[in-house]
Amino acid sequence: MLMIIDYGVGNLASITNMLKRIGVEARISAREDDVIAASKIILPGVGAFDTCVGKLHESGLIPVLTKKVRDDKTPLLGICVGMQLLLEGSEEGKLPGLGWIRGTNVRFDADQLPPQYKIPHMGWAEVEVDQSSTLTKGLEYDARFYFVHSYHARVPDRKNVLLEAEYGYRFTAGVVYKNIFGVQFHPEKSHQFGMKLLYNFTKI
Numbered sequence: 080m081l082m083i084i085d086y087g088v089g090n091l092a093s094i095t096n097m098l099k100r101i102g103v104e105a106r107i108s109a110r111e112d113d114v115i116a117a118s119k120i121i122l123p124g125v126g127a128f129d130t131c132v133g134k135l136h137e138s139g140l141i142p143v144l145t146k147k148v149r150d151d152k153t154p155l156l157g158i159c160v161g162m163q164l165l166l167e168g169s170e171e172g173k174l175p176g177l178g179w180i181r182g183t184n185v186r187f188d189a190d191q192l193p194p195q196y197k198i199p200h201m202g203w204a205e206v207e208v209d210q211s212s213t214l215t216k217g218l219e220y221d222a223r224f225y226f227v228h229s230y231h232a233r234v235p236d237r238k239n240v241l242l243e244a245e246y247g248y249r250f251t252a253g254v255v256y257k258n259i260f261g262v263q264f265h266p267e268k269s270h271q272f273g274m275k276l277l278y279n280f281t282k283i
Contacts, residue, residue, distance in 0.1 A: 081105040081281060082117035086138040088131050089123025089161065093267040094277075101278045114143045119280065120153060124160025128184065128230070129172030131160045141177070149179065152258045154283045156214075162254060162261030163230065171230050180256045182234030192247035199229040204244045206252050206264070213283045214260050214276065215241065215253075222272045224252075224264035231263060258283075 081098070083091055085107045098105045105121070106113060114120070122144075124131045135141060147153040157165045166176045169184035176184075187198050203223050208215045224244075231250040234240060242253030242262065254261045260280070266273030 080113075080117055081119045081121070082113050083107045083121045083123065084114070084138075084140065084144070085109040086131075086140065087134045089125050089158070090265065090267055091123060093265075094121060094123060094158070097267040097273060098277055098281075101274050101281075103277070103281050109138055109140065111140065111143050114140060114147055117147065117153060119283070120144070120147065120155045121280075122155060122157045122161040122164065124158065124162070124164060126160060127171060128160060128163055128169040128176075129174045131164060132172065132174040132176065135164065145177075145179075148259060154258045154280065155260065156280050157259075157261035158267070159228065159263060159265055162263055163232065165254065165259060165261045166232060166234070169230060179259050180234065180239050180254050180261070181236060182232055182239065182254070184230040185233045186230050187246065187250075188248075196247045199227060200246045201227050204246060204252075204264075207243045209237075209240045209243055209253075210255060212241065212255065212260075214255075214279045216279055217275055218272065218279075222275075223269070224262070224266065224272055224276075225268040226252075226264045228263055232261075
């Protein structure tokens with residue numbers, strides 16, 4: 080069973096609808112038993128970093144998620160702020176992230192952006208695959224995804240960089256550590272490329 084974590088944030092219905100379009104059934108749940116039974120997990124996230132961290136703590140699911148993902152090696156895909164939560168923290172807030180992948184989230188550096196580039200970054204951008212994996216299969220050329228964000232991941236180890244994009248300068252658009260994946264963009268809003276990525280995730 081593919082489970083979408085419901086902790087009060089994220090485009091849950093949009094993700095579910097996109098999965099249905101590729102013939103995949105998913106369960107939206109905040110129940111610990113469903114996390115335990117899940118074969119794959121999607122961690123969504125929309126809004127401020129500290130708000131999402133706080134709501135995830137309030138859900139009480141962090142211990143069971145940690146066991147499923149870190150110990151049992153269940154594949155997990157973090158989306159948008161859900162990806163940012165996988166890292167150690169964010170310049171946007173004060174609370175620590177899950178710390179499953181080394182790194183932090185930093186605000187776009189306005190000094191490096193051309194004057195016409197605004198923050199947040201909103202819209203379509205081409206994504207370049209840094210590492211071949213089941214998740215990125217078929218997305219090696221001309222893949223475009225929809226972004227809405229002011230912060231992006233900065234990871235010290237290139238082995239954790241899965242995808243990159245450009246907005247004034249190159250930034251990390253996807254991260255990976257073993258069975259843990261995260262993407263800054265919204266696959267549920269990214270048409271055929273988003274469907275392909277979600278389909279790939281179901282095959283991991």
